[in-house]
Amino acid sequence: MTKTIFEIETLINNRIKEIQNMVADDPYRLHYHLMPQIGLLNDPNGFAYYKGQYHIFYQWNPFETKHGIKYWGHYVSDDLVHWKELPIALAPDQWYDINGCYSGSAVVHEDKLYLFYTGNVMDEEGNREAYQCIAVSEDGINFQKKGPIIHVPEGYTPHFRDPKVYYKAGKWYMVIGAQTSEGKGEAVLYTSPDLESWSFQGPLAGSGHNGLGDFGYMWECPDLFELDGHEVLIICPQGLTPRGYEFNNIFHAGYLAGEVDYHNVSFQHGPFTELDRGFDFYAPQTMMDSKGRRLLIGWMGNAEEGESIHPTTRYEWIHTLTLPRQLEWKNGKLLQYPVVELESLRENQIEYEDVPVHEGELSLPNIQGSVFELEVTIKSGNPDVFSIKIGQNNQLSYDQSTNTFSLQRMDLADNHAFEKRYCVLEELRSIRLYKDTSSIEVFVNEGEEVFSARIFDYPNEQDINFYANGSLTMDVKKWELKKLKCL
Missing domain, CATH: 2.115.10.20 (Glycosyl hydrolase domain; family 43)
Incomplete structure (x- = not known):
């Protein structure tokens, strides 16, 4: 019945x-x-x-x-x-x-x-x-x-x-x-x-x-x-x-x-x-x-x-x-x-202007976390490769030689391997990403390309590191994001 x-x-x-x-x-x-x-x-x-x-x-x-x-x-x-x-x-x-x-x-x-x-x-x-x-x-x-x-x-x-x-x-x-x-x-x-x-x-x-x-x-x-x-x-x-x-x-x-x-x-x-x-x-x-x-x-x-x-x-x-x-x-x-309404989740803003990244890796004070919004704007420079690494397994990368932007995560079927998804991108101007405990959404060049993924490696706080093969100058903004009480 x-x-x-x-x-x-x-x-x-x-x-x-x-x-x-x-x-x-x-x-x-x-x-x-x-x-x-x-x-x-x-x-x-x-x-x-x-x-x-x-x-x-x-x-x-x-x-x-x-x-x-x-x-x-x-x-x-x-x-x-x-x-x-x-x-x-x-x-x-x-x-x-x-x-x-x-x-x-x-x-x-x-x-x-x-x-x-x-x-x-x-x-x-x-x-x-x-x-x-x-x-x-x-x-x-x-x-x-x-x-x-x-x-x-x-x-x-x-x-x-x-x-x-x-x-x-x-x-x-x-x-x-x-x-x-x-x-x-x-x-x-x-x-x-x-x-x-x-x-x-x-x-x-x-x-x-x-x-x-x-x-x-x-x-x-x-x-x-x-x-x-x-x-x-x-x-x-x-x-x-x-x-x-x-x-x-x-x-x-x-x-x-x-x-x-x-x-x-x-x-x-x-x-x-x-x-x-x-x-x-x-x-x-x-x-x-x-x-x-x-x-x-x-x-x-x-x-x-x-x-x-x-x-x-x-x-x-x-x-x-x-x-x-x-x-x-x-x-x-x-x-x-x-949507602009998501800005209401922001708190504890950290901001750096005209940050140089030259031939190697750079970390910035207080730019880490497990739940955050990150905004990176390229001001000048034209490196062969520019990457943002979140923790040990998640990486965003732009390769000028192939005009590709990629998102890497740990392979869900094999935690000793990685997998990537790509798009073709003529230039990199900006990256805006939303990181939640087990997800990431990346908006490239004011939404020209978007990458969404579930990630299950480290739900705790993670370091964020920037890398350039070459030189560039960037602005960086980072916010912690409030936890919704209804969830």
């Missing part, structure tokens, strides 16, 4: 009480990132601004640290920094979502908050069915399910999910991640006059469309929006082959930019660009807030890659969300940078 949400909440709360002391003892619990109280967190869902507050939902398996049946967890915030956890928004308790309330989005309409999500159903033989579903709330806390609004259309497999809804020119639109019957990834488009009756318009983009060629067997988590006069489609294609410095994680998140033809349902776009060059970034979702900003939050994880060896699983939890980021289109590229 299916349990009610009240019964499910009771089970989860009892489980939290049972192991909360053990979870709290984990030295890798984060100080200012959103994470689950227990269990597994993955995709952010339903990122929205409603009745004066930011809402972020997330995929949650509260009963184990593995991917299984998914619920929608729920956080709310006044300022994108301090968050409060609310009761479960969606639970798999209906015939159309009994094996999981999968990812989706949220919109505000007529003073109500609408959630759109994929209901996952599996039979005893493992055959999948997928339904795009709707739930509505008048208070942002309690949601009433309205059931399926879209079934899988002809020509597609049940890998048909992650609806993202938006309003444009008097119509509601929905983009859905899909797999064709031929095993090709696509993003498809629907329209609606009222959020309940939806009409299939066809594929918007995908493998074999608009000159893209073969581009993965499944596209997840599409997100289409306009930014500074450009239309941007974020997608998560699965099945790409590594290509030089690109596509070196198991799955990928990036964007296509161009112009959507809504009449003929096509998208003339440029090349696919990865949003984040680090080890751990997937399923990002954006929203427009009341200040007119396009904001993004992603999952600081990557499905099926090293999850069982995360040390946090010993404490019955795994994964986190990224910091909220603001998006900007500049010089033909999508830039990302931390």
Whole structure:
């Protein structure tokens, strides 16, 4: 017999009480990132601004640290920094979502908050069915399910999910991640006059469309929006082959930019660009807030890659969300940078100006820690190599001979080895990084490139050392960051 949400909440709360002391003892619990109280967190869902507050939902398996049946967890915030956890928004308790309330989005309409999500159903033989579903709330806390609004259309497999809804020119639109019957990834488009009756318009983009060629067997988590006069489609294609410095994680998140033809349902776009060059970034979702900003939050994880060896699983939890980021289109590229509200976490500022680094390593007094923000601006000089080393295992490095910037961390599968991720960078102007107990987010050249990663070597205070093969002059600012009481 299916349990009610009240019964499910009771089970989860009892489980939290049972192991909360053990979870709290984990030295890798984060100080200012959103994470689950227990269990597994993955995709952010339903990122929205409603009745004066930011809402972020997330995929949650509260009963184990593995991917299984998914619920929608729920956080709310006044300022994108301090968050409060609310009761479960969606639970798999209906015939159309009994094996999981999968990812989706949220919109505000007529003073109500609408959630759109994929209901996952599996039979005893493992055959999948997928339904795009709707739930509505008048208070942002309690949601009433309205059931399926879209079934899988002809020509597609049940890998048909992650609806993202938006309003444009008097119509509601929905983009859905899909797999064709031929095993090709696509993003498809629907329209609606009222959020309940939806009409299939066809594929918007995908493998074999608009000159893209073969581009993965499944596209997840599409997100289409306009930014500074450009239309941007974020997608998560699965099945790409590594290509030089690109596509070196198991799955990928990036964007296509161009112009959507809504009449003929096509998208003339440029090349696919990865949003984040680090080890751990997937399923990002954006929203427009009341200040007119396009904001993004992603999952600081990557499905099926090293999850069982995360040390946090010993404490019955795994994964986190990224910091909220603001998006900007500049010089033909999508830039990302931390929202300004995060500056409220800063304390105990240390600042050095015009610091010379010449042919070797340099450390500065009071520039160390385990939880901090660091900002480095290159003032002059052109060394062959410039590096910042954090502790023994984590290093940021720019190599002028190859025009590459890299992030190194300890290999999660082999703590005697290192692994790196790269991007091509014509010059290095600045580095801004956020270090938490077990994560790092690096914003290069005011957000031209971003690297996100989980790191599990030393949760205690670490030295920060600068190195130059050549000479440069830099400004350095460092802040300690406050621990959020809600986490």
